[in-house]
Every structure is written in C-alpha cells, then in structure tokens.
Amino acid sequence: MEIKNIYPTVEKRNLFQQNLITYSKWGFIFAGMICTIINLFTRGQAWSIVVMWSMWLVWSQLISPDMVEYNRISQTIKFIINSCVLLGLIDVFLAPGWSVKVIVIICFSALILVSVLFFTDFETQRQNMFPMLNFCTLSLVAAIVGLLVEQSDDTYWTFVVMGSLAFLLLLAFIILLGKDFLIEIKKRFSSK
Amino acid sequence: MKLIKGYSMKRRKKKISEFTSFLENLPEDEVTTVNHFFQNFSKHCALNKKGTELLRKDFENALLHYHSVGTPLEKALELLSIENLGGFYIRPPILWYTLDDAAKIYPLSMKPGQMEMFRLSVYLKDNVIPELLQMALNFTIKRFPSFATTVKKGFFWHYLDTAKRRYNVKPETGPPCKPLNISRSASQTFRVIWYQNRISVEFFHILTDGSGGMQFLKALTAEYLRLCGVISDEEGIMKRNDLPTAEEIANEFFRTETTEKGNGFMDMPATQMSGKLSKIKPCQVLHFRMDATSLKKAANEHEATITAYVLSKIFLATKAATDELDGTINIQVPVNMRKYYPSQTVRNFSLYCGIRFPMTEITDSPELIRQITEQLKIKGSREAMGEMMNSTRKIVSMLRFIPLVIKSPVAKAIYGFLSDGIFSTRLSNMGVVTMPQEYADHIQSMDFLLGPAVLNRATCTIITFGNTATLSITKMTNDPSFEEALFRFFCEDGIMPEVEGSSLYGN
Numbered sequence: 286m287e288i289k290n291i292y293p294t295v296e297k298r299n300l301f302q303q304n305l306i307t308y309s310k311w312g313f314i315f316a317g318m319i320c321t322i323i324n325l326f327t328r329g330q331a332w333s334i335v336v337m338w339s340m341w342l343v344w345s346q347l348i349s350p351d352m353v354e355y356n357r358i359s360q361t362i363k364f365i366i367n368s369c370v371l372l373g374l375i376d377v378f379l380a381p382g383w384s385v386k387v388i389v390i391i392c393f394s395a396l397i398l399v400s401v402l403f404f405t406d407f408e409t410q411r412q413n414m415f416p417m418l419n420f421c422t423l424s425l426v427a428a429i430v431g432l433l434v435e436q437s438d439d440t441y442w443t444f445v446v447m448g449s450l451a452f453l454l455l456l457a458f459i460i461l462l463g464k465d466f467l468i469e470i471k472k473r474f475s476s477k
Numbered sequence: 478m479k480l481i482k483g484y485s486m487k488r489r490k491k492k493i494s495e496f497t498s499f500l501e502n503l504p505e506d507e508v509t510t511v512n513h514f515f516q517n518f519s520k521h522c523a524l525n526k527k528g529t530e531l532l533r534k535d536f537e538n539a540l541l542h543y544h545s546v547g548t549p550l551e552k553a554l555e556l557l558s559i560e561n562l563g564g565f566y567i568r569p570p571i572l573w574y575t576l577d578d579a580a581k582i583y584p585l586s587m588k589p590g591q592m593e594m595f596r597l598s599v600y601l602k603d604n605v606i607p608e609l610l611q612m613a614l615n616f617t618i619k620r621f622p623s624f625a626t627t628v629k630k631g632f633f634w635h636y637l638d639t640a641k642r643r644y645n646v647k648p649e650t651g652p653p654c655k656p657l658n659i660s661r662s663a664s665q666t667f668r669v670i671w672y673q674n675r676i677s678v679e680f681f682h683i684l685t686d687g688s689g690g691m692q693f694l695k696a697l698t699a700e701y702l703r704l705c706g707v708i709s710d711e712e713g714i715m716k717r718n719d720l721p722t723a724e725e726i727a728n729e730f731f732r733t734e735t736t737e738k739g740n741g742f743m744d745m746p747a748t749q750m751s752g753k754l755s756k757i758k759p760c761q762v763l764h765f766r767m768d769a770t771s772l773k774k775a776a777n778e779h780e781a782t783i784t785a786y787v788l789s790k791i792f793l794a795t796k797a798a799t800d801e802l803d804g805t806i807n808i809q810v811p812v813n814m815r816k817y818y819p820s821q822t823v824r825n826f827s828l829y830c831g832i833r834f835p836m837t838e839i840t841d842s843p844e845l846i847r848q849i850t851e852q853l854k855i856k857g858s859r860e861a862m863g864e865m866m867n868s869t870r871k872i873v874s875m876l877r878f879i880p881l882v883i884k885s886p887v888a889k890a891i892y893g894f895l896s897d898g899i900f901s902t903r904l905s906n907m908g909v910v911t912m913p914q915e916y917a918d919h920i921q922s923m924d925f926l927l928g929p930a931v932l933n934r935a936t937c938t939i940i941t942f943g944n945t946a947t948l949s950i951t952k953m954t955n956d957p958s959f960e961e962a963l964f965r966f967f968c969e970d971g972i973m974p975e976v977e978g979s980s981l982y983g984n
Contacts, residue, residue: 286957286964288763292979293672295652298757303590352587353628353635355660408525412638412662415630468571476633476877477575 306349313340331378338374342367357402359416365395366420389431389443392424396450400457411462415473418458424451496537499544507550511540517559522566524641531643532566535615538608539704548706556704557612561717565619570639574623576683578730578869579825583683584628584635585888590758592656593682594928597694598675600921605671606705611646613701614669616717618644621693623726623824624667624684628659633881637666637683648672652982653762654928654951657681669697674921676701682825687907687925688813689823694923695912702916709915724821730870732818744831744899748804750795750934752956757983758929763960765948765974766922767967772946775970779846783939784810784906785853787948788832789846790966791937795901796839797962798934807833809900810857814866817859828865830856831900841966896931903927907940917943924949935959948974955981 317337324333346364369388376384399417403410428448435444459466500508518536522529536557543553576584583593618625625644626637640663649672659666659681667680676698680690692715699714715725776786788808795806811829820826832852839845855861876884897903907925911917923942926949930936934954940947950960960976967974 286961286976289975289977290980291673291675291764291977292653292762293649294980295982296650298652298655298983300590300756306589349589350660352589352660353584354630354662356662409662412629468573472573472629472636472638473631474633475575475631475636 309344309348313344316340334378335371335374338367338371342371354413354416356410356413358399358410358413361395361399361402362416362420365391385431385435386440386443389427389440389447392427393443393447393450396421396424396447396454400454407461411465414458414462414469418455418469418473421451421454421458424448425455494537495541499541503550510550510554514554514559518562520567521559521562521564523568524566524643528566528641528643532615535608535611535643539612542606542608556706561616563619563718565625566641566643568641570641572622572639573629574626574637574726574824575728576635576637577728577824577826578873579686579827580683581634581873582888582892583681585885586892587656588889590656591931592928594654594656594679595682595687595690596654596677596679596926596928597687597690598677598924598926599694599698600923601674601676601698602919602921604674605676605701607646607648607671609704610669610671610676610697610701613697613704614644614646617693617697617700620696620715620717620719620721621823622721624693626666626684627663628666628681628683630881633877633879633884635683635881640664644669646671649675649677652757652759652979653677653926654679654759667693682928685823686813686825686827687811687905688815688827689825691907691910692823695910698912698920699916702919705919707915707919709913712913713911714913722821725823727820727822728824729814729818729820729822729826730866730873732820744807745805746898747807747833747901748795748799748801748836749898749901749932750798750954750956750959751800752798752934752954752958754932754934754953755955755983758953759951760955760983761952761979761981762926763950763952763976763978764924765950765964765967765976767946767948767972767974769941769944769946771972775972779843781846781850782853783941783946784904785846785850787906787937787939788849788853788904790963791902791904792834792839792845792849793841793966794959794962796836798956798959801836803836805833805835806839806901807831807899809897809903810853811903811905812857812862814862817862828862828869830861830865832856898932900933902933903930903936905936905938907938909941912942922947927951929953950978 317340320333320336324331346360346367351359351363369391372384372388372391376382399420403414403417424447428444428451431444432441432448435441462469500511503511515533515536518533522532524532539557540553543556544550587593622639623637625639625641627640629636629638642663644665646669649670657666657668657679658664666684667678670677670679676694678690678694678697685693696715696717699709699711700717703709772783772786776783779786788810791808792806795808809829809831811827814820814826814828830853832849834845834848905925905927910923912920920942922945923940924947925938925940927936927938929951930953934952934956936951938949952960964974964976
C-alpha cells in the first residue's frame with residue numbers, strides 16, 4: 286500500500302506537561318498513601334492531611350493547571366484560597382491558635398492585589414471577573430461571620446478591613462459594569 | 478501627501494511598509510479612494526488596538542495581493558467591501574450561549590493533550606492564497622456567532638461567551654486535530670489552517686458537530702472563492718451577509734418527546750485492536766480516495782447502504798488487527814439527528830449507536846452485511862435515537878444544580894474510567910457534500926477526520942464530494958494491520974483506493 290504524503294513536516298510536539306502529569310500522578314498518589322499509612326501507624330497529630338493538601342496545591346497550581354480560564358486573576362485567587370486552607374489545616378491539626386488573624390490579613394491583602402490586577406487591565410480582565418466576584422463574596426460572608434463570632438480586639442479590625450474591602454469592590458463592580466454586571470451573574474449562574 | 482491616515486511620519490521613517498510603498502505609487506484619486514475605504518473601516522471596527530491593527534493589516538495584505546495579480550483597485554475594493562464586516566467588529570460582545578446537551582461533557586472530560594476535536598478539509602484545484610483566506614474568515618465569522626466564542630466556567634456548567642477579536646488563519650504546522658489552547662481570555666475554539674491547496678477547519682466539539690462544521694467550511698470556502706473572483710448564486714450556502722437566526726444556534730435536544738424510556742450509555746468493554754498506543758496522538762492520518770460510483774455499486778450488490786458496506790469491511794479489518802480470538806467488536810456510528818428532527822442548527826445535534834458483533838460471527842460473507850443493515854435500522858431508528866436523546870436530557874437535568882467544581886472531577890474520573898473502551902472504533906459518514914457548480918469546479922475533494930481517541934487504535938470517517946468518496950483514518954498506533962487489511966478488502970471488491978496521508982508523527 287503506497288501512501289502519498291500530503292501533510293507538512295510537523296513541529297516536534299512538546300509532551301513535557303503530558304509526561305509530567307502521567308508520571309507524577311502516581312508519585313503523588315503513592316506519596317499520599319504512604320504518608321497516611323505512616324501517620325496512622327505512628328499516631329499523634331494528623332500531619333498527613335497537611336502534606337496531602339500541600340501536594341494538592343502543587344498539583345493544581347503547577348502540574349495540572351486549569352484548562353479553562355487560566356488567567357492572572359483566577360490563578361492568584363486559586364493560590365490564595367488553597368494557601369489559606371493549608372494554613373487553616375496547619376492550625377487545626379498541628380499548631381493551633383494563630384491562623385484566623387493571619388488568614389484574614391492574607392485575604393484582604395489578596396483583595397488589594399487582585400483589584401490592582403483587575404483595574405489596571407479592566408477591558409481584558411472584565412471577562413475574568415467571576416473568580417474575583419466569588420472571592421469578594423466569600424470574603425464578605427467570612428467577614429460578617431467573623432464579626433459575629435470573633436470578639437477579640439486583636440482580630441476584630443482584620444475582619445472590618447476585609448469586609449469593607451470586599452463590599453467596596455462589589456460596589457465598584459456594580460457601578461462600573463452596570464447592566465453588564467447582571468448579565469455576567471446570569472451567565473455564570475445559568476443551570477441550563 | 479499620499480500617505481493614508483493613521484500612518485505617521487515617525488512610523489514611516491522607522492519602516493516603510495510594502496503597503497506604504499504601494500500607496501506612494503498610486504495616482505492621487507486612487508489614494509483618496511483607499512483613504513475613504515480605510516475611514517469606512519474605522520467605522521466598522523472597535524476591537525482593541527492590536528486587533529484593529531491586525532484586521533487592518535489583513536485588508537492591506539489582501540489589497541497588495543490583488544495588486545500583485547493585476548486586479549484593478551476598484552474591483553479589489555469592491556470584493557473587499559467593508560460592509561462585509563457588518564457590525565461584528567464594532568458592537569460590544571453581549572451574546573452568550575449555554576452548551577447544548579451533547580457538548581456539556583466535552584469541557585468536563587478534557588485533559589492536557591486530550592480534547593474532542595474534529596477536522597474538515599477542502600482541497601482546491603489551486604494553492605491557497607492565505608491573504609484572501611484570512612479575509613474570507615474575517616467576513617464569514619459574523620454569520621456564525623456561536624463559533625465566535627470562547628469557553629468560560631459558570632457555577633453549574635461551562636458556557637460559550639462571545640469573543641470579539643480577529644480570528645486567525647494560520648499555515649498548517651502541527652499534526653491534525655492537535656488540542657487547542659482555550660485557557661486564555663478570548664481563546665479561539667476552532668482553528669482555520671491551510672497547506673498548499675488544502676483549507677482545514679479544526680473544531681473543538683463543544684461548538685458544533687460535523688454537520689454544523691461543514692456549513693461553516695462551505696461558507697468559508699464559498700467566501701474565499703468569491704474573493705478569488707468566482708461568481709455564484711451561493712445556493713445551499715449560508716450567505717455571509719445574511720442575518721443569523723435563532724434556529725441556527727438552538728439547542729435542539731429540547732425537542733425530544735418526553736417518554737419514560739431511556740437508552741443507557743453503559744455497555745460492555747469492546748475488543749480493541751492490538752497495536753501499542755502511541756504517545757503522540759494521532760500518530761498518522763490516512764485518506765483512502767475511492768471512486769464513489771464503484772463504492773456505491775459494491776454496496777448495491779449486497780443491497781446495502783454505503784455505511785453498512787464500509788462497516789462490514791471495518792469489522793473485518795478490526796478483526797484482522799487484533800490478537801484477541803474471542804470478544805466483541807463494537808463500532809460507534811454517529812447518527813445525525815437532523816434527519817429525524819429537521820433543524821437548521823449549527824450546534825451539536827447528533828447522537829450515536831453501537832453496531833456490535835461477537836468476533837466469531839465476523840466473516841467475509843453477505844450475511845454480515847445483512848446483519849449490519851438490520852442493526853443499523855433498529856439501533857439507528859428514530860425511536861432508539863429518541864430514547865437516547867431522552868436519556869441525555871435526563872442526565873443533564875439531573876446534574877444541572879450540582880456545582881461545576883464537584884461535577885468536573887467526577888466526570889473526569891468517570892470518563893477516564895469508561896472513555897471509549899466500550900467501542901472498538903468509530904465510523905462517521907458525513908454523506909454526500911455538494912457545492913454550487915461554479916464553486917465545485919474549483920474544488921478537488923474533501924475529507925473529514927476525527928480527533929484522537931483514548932483507547933481506540935483507529936477511527937474512521939467517510940465523506941463524498943463529486944465522484945470521490947474519501948475514507949479517512951485517524952491512527953493512534955503505529956501498527957499498520959488495520960489499514961492494510963482494509964485496503965486489501967476494498968481491492969478484493971474491485972475498489973482500488975488511492976492512499977494519501979501523513980508520515981508517522983513522532984518517528
């Protein structure tokens with residue numbers, strides 16, 4: 286069977302990411318299982334949960350990143366949320382009593398950072414506002430809950446700052462986007 | 478001053494472009510005409526700076542091409558009339574589209590290097606002029622608003638958001654159906670590429686199915702040929718300046734009759750061909766160009782359709798390409814639902830059925846073709862397809878309020894586990910494609926390729942244009958047993974395919 290070649294010589298395809306995912310997937314699963322088993326046998330604090338979340342953070346952020354809506358806003362927010370969860374887990378399982386204030390400070394700093402990223406490239410980034418909208422809403426809800434639950438003066442101000450920032454950002458979205466804001470909400474929450 | 482507006486002296490000093498030199502050699506009145514032309518362009522384009530520059534450059538390149546082949550300026554400007562841009566590039570992006578029911582799985586199941594793609598190609602009698610192809614795309618895209626989109630994540634489902642940009646035409650440099658990068662803002666969900674005399678469009682299946690894709694390719698080719706100076710009434714083509722209709726972007730899965738019956742998607746694993754899966758997918762593509770009359774005659778001899786006849790050969794070739802002696806060969810056959818529910822939609826509106834035989838029953842006999850015909854009749858019937866459509870609706874409806882963040886990993890895991898393992902291969906028959914005679918005179922043939930499968934070693938398609946039926950094979954293994962057997966079986970029946978294709982990628 287003679288084949289007449291009618292296709293161009295192709296550029297060598299970079300399979301680095303595919304290979305990295307294929308080979309490291311089993312490494313990650315194996316490491317997670319080993320940590321859990323060792324942790325179960327040695328008893329004590331549940332450090333394996335912290336290890337597994339850290340591995341998830343590396344996996345989702347570096348090895349297998351998002352295939353849809355991979356942009357500076359979404360990736361920054363994803364990293365911040367994953368890091369906050371990690372800090373929370375360290376607090377709960379390893380060294381309690383410090384994380385609330387730190388997490389809230391990280392969150393409001395992140396709100397400032399992403400709003401700078403967002404408003405310095407408004408026309409392009411307005412297409413990527415959903416993760417930011419989620420983050421603002423989450424921060425606002427967390428601030429309200431924090432203000433209701435947390436009575437210590439030491440952390441109270443952090444919730445006030447986070448809540449105010451989140452509220453102002455949401456307000457800015459509504460003012461700047463106007464009708465588009467509602468359309469964006471409709472698109473993002475459509476269940477059809 | 479012969480320079481047209483927008484060309485500052487500073488820029489001119491930096492680099493005198495070919496277009497600037499072209500303008501400098503034009504008589505004064507023609508420069509004024511070009512000036513007006515580009516003033517009109519500014520009225521039709523509100524893309525960002527880069528997009529506007531690129532689009533303007535496309536016009537300049539096309540004008541330079543026309544000049545180089547001696548087309549009078551007046552004629553060139555008439556062919557490139559700015560009105561063909563319509564309002565697409567000036568209006569803000571407000572449209573968005575929920576995914577049709579068949580498309581909902583595609584973004585959920587994709588992984589790096591794995592994406593449901595398909596490709597449609599047209600082979601012209603002359604080499605492609607990239608400048609005119611780019612202009613053809615610039616003019617055609619507005620007619621297909623659901624294609625001028627990018628994939629976005631919603632809380633419950635992915636959706637398509639309009640992306641107002643200049644859509645690229647590029648030379649073909651990669652293997653066919655290479656996954657698209659859809660992660661960036663306003664990323665394209667299809668690509669238009671050219672190589673020698675071939676124009677290809679590769680689609681992410683989320684946008685459309687073969688039928689909708691073919692409408693686009695036909696419109697693009699017609700527009701390209703119009704820009705080349707071919708005149709036709711464009712009968713049967715979606716005309717570039719007609720307004721898109723709601724029917725063309727409808728999710729037609731809503732048209733199912735509500736019945737209690739449903740048709741499951743689960744099935745027993747099928748026997749796979751034995752070759753080792755290649756790392757680079759596809760590792761080769763092949764096209765069997767066959768005389769359509771001979772193929773039809775061979776099918777008629779068995780009182781079968783071309784699909785049934787070719788399926789019988791694929792069953793035999795699959796059996797020849799596996800070391801398994803026992804098991805079942807199951808071939809997926811997509812069914813265009815438009816034949817049961819007439820529709821103008823360019824979105825996905827096809828389902829599939831599985832034609833299944835135990836290996837022991839697969840013999841080179843008229844009985845095999847008769848049984849295939851019977852299975853096609855029953856499994857591809859309106860009733861069976863209606864049941865499947867009903868199941869699709871039910872699944873989508875069941876999952877609609879589960880957040881995407883939960884659905885996505887679950888779907889990935891299930892799809893990764895099942896993938897295409899319940900089928901041995903696929904055969905998609907696009908049928909006979911026609912173009913208006915004036916355009917057909919400039920077209921050699923067409924072909925259709927499915928994107929790489931996960932476990933299947935080969936997938937097949939057929940498309941007929943003029944008197945050429947092209948059976949294309951997308952290969953995922955270096956083992957040549959399947960295509961060699963298929964070639965032999967066709968030759969034995971007196972159909973002598975001319976084989977074209979690619980070399981082995983990655984070797």
